[in-house]
Amino acid sequence: PVSKKAKMRDGGTDELDVCQQLLGELETHQDAWPFLKPVNPKSVPGYKKVVKKPMDLSTIREKIANKQYSCLESFTDDVNLVFDNCERFNEDDSEIGKAGHIMRRFFNKRRAELLK
């Protein structure tokens, strides 16, 4: 019989497809600009000390390319890390803080829609 993986591959979209679809939508979102590249700690005083595990969308893109995500959950953990770091460092009513809340809501909505 055809192995589960093979059947999954041909049949529905597997978890990796969902990760790539979601990441593409995050990268092209109009409010993604603060999260596209790693925060340069030299240009943001205090960031290195406050944010213990930096994460950004380009690093997530690289991790997908290097097959470093075993499942949708490990991908989701890194996406949430981007927005948790943002909340930790930025005021909710700052430009970057507001972008983070918009992007997190968008991600959660799209992830739920794609998993239906």
Ligand SMILES: Cc1ncccc1N[C@@H](C)c1cnc2ccsc2c1
């Ligand atoms: C996500 C984040 N959290 C805290 C600080 C910075 C950032 N983003 C970087 C790209 C960044 C770095 N510098 C500036 C200057 C104006 S907006 C902006 C954004």
